[in-house]
Amino acid sequence: MSLILAICTVLVVLLTLLPLSRHPHWIIRGLDFPRLQLGILIAVLLIADYLFLDKQSLQTWLLLSISTFCLIWQLWWIIPYTSLWSKEVKQAKKGSHDDQIIIMTANVLTSNRNADSLIQMVEKHCPDVLVTLESDQWWEDKLNAVEGDMSYAVKCPLDNLYGMHVYSRLPILEHGIAYLVEDDVPSIYAKIKLRSGELVRMHFIHPAPPSPTENPESAERDAELVVVARSVIERDLPVIVTGDLNDVAWSSTTRLFRKISGLLDPRIGRGMFNTFHANYFFMRWPLDHLFHSEHFTLNFIKRLPAFGSDHFPLLTKLTYMPKRAVEQSGIDPDVDDLNRSKEIVNEESVSKENVPKPS
Structure with a gap:
């Protein structure tokens, strides 16, 4: 023994x-x-x-x-x-509906054919913005059902597990599809107008994971996260970044993303909100994320029920409240973090200039 x-x-x-x-x-x-x-x-x-x-x-x-x-x-x-930690993002106080935004992030699993369950959740929770990951042409055809209420859309159907669609009730004033690191892995940029008239810069990302069936190393994933982080730190508008990062919230790479971008994580002090794997309760991690600038406070963040995918959807409601920005702060980078971020993007020959920005 x-x-x-x-x-x-x-x-x-x-x-x-x-x-x-x-x-x-x-x-x-x-x-x-x-x-x-x-x-x-x-x-x-x-x-x-x-x-x-x-x-x-x-x-x-x-x-x-x-x-x-x-x-x-x-x-x-x-x-x-966990709740043992102090909250990084303040709880939203009663505010105007016009300053609020609800985002649903859902990795649908390309082979999943239970689109009706996702559509029913969209109808129930009425998100202002829906982003789907792994959505191909079949999923695009099924998601046409949500376009009656969400008439603004950016579509990138692919059959390689990296398709992506964004649907919005709020006006999308600008948008773009960019392949930041790998030629077959897209990200979507959108500038969205809240009901109050405020403009929000949004990035939807889904980098490929390090795995024996994808990339043998994490270099590509890390480079995409870091190049987006280096782009959004230079911001004139409030920022939201969401998607399936294929990385856990507590990894050194995701922490580096938070440090370089200056964005906040609403899960800090609230919970892990493990979204993968939906079928195995003993092997779950937070792979689907939402980060935002200090301009927002949090109404709620929650994991929605399974709908046939290997991921649970994530639903987040934020309130634009720039007056409370001084009450919120994330984690700051040191010299080593800055040097590491430069090394990561240089190794993959990517530049923050390739990340779409608001005009």
């Missing part, structure tokens, strides 16, 4: 330390994802150490100390996404 528990401790240490490397291989970057699951396993290991090992042995206390450190390290990353 001592040998088994010692081997388990060595494995836990490896799984904890490997993500500290900036190596972009999918195996290493994938270890950013299951921090909650690893935390639970480490807690079980600690209990087993305490129950089955000789408490008079120095080796026992060494194993306990190592496992405790690993547990604390895993929890350090995920605790901000």
Whole structure:
């Protein structure tokens, strides 16, 4: 038993330390994802150490100390996404309906044929903006049903799992489709007018993940996130970025995105809102995200029911309240962050100038 528990401790240490490397291989970057699951396993290991090992042995206390450190390290990353942490985005106070915007983000899964369930959720929750990821021509034909109420649309149907559609009740004054890093992975830009007349810059993104079936490294995904971040920091308008980032909220790359962009994460202090995988409750992570500038406060953010996709939809309601911007702040970059962001985009030869901006 001592040998088994010692081997388990060595494995836990490896799984904890490997993500500290900036190596972009999918195996290493994938270890950013299951921090909650690893935390639970480490807690079980600690209990087993305490129950089955000789408490008079120095080796026992060494194993306990190592496992405790690993547990604390895993929890350090995920605790901000619980109610134990202070909220990064202030709760919205009663405001004008004209200053509010509701966004639904839904990765539909191209092979999913349960479009009716998604359409029913759109009719029930009445989002101002709906973005679908992985939507091909079949999905576009089905989503024609929402265009009666959401007459503004930007459509990019693809059959490679990276199609994207945006539907809006609010006027879209400008829009563009850009392939920022990879030739077959689009992003959508839109300038949207709130009912109050305020203009909002929105970016919808879905970078390819690091995986054995996609990109063997995270370089492409990281570059897309960073180049968008470097673009929106120079903003004259309030900004919202949403989509399936194929990255967890607490990874070093997503944290770098937040630092460089200056955008806020409304989940901080509220919850993880795990949107993937819809079919396996024990293996879920927050892959679908929404970030926004300090101009907004949060009415609510919630995960909607499954509709046949491997992702749950995410529904977020924001209120434009620039007077409260001084009450809100995210995380600031240091010199190392700035240098790292430059290295990431230079390695993929991408530029923030390629990211569409409001005219």
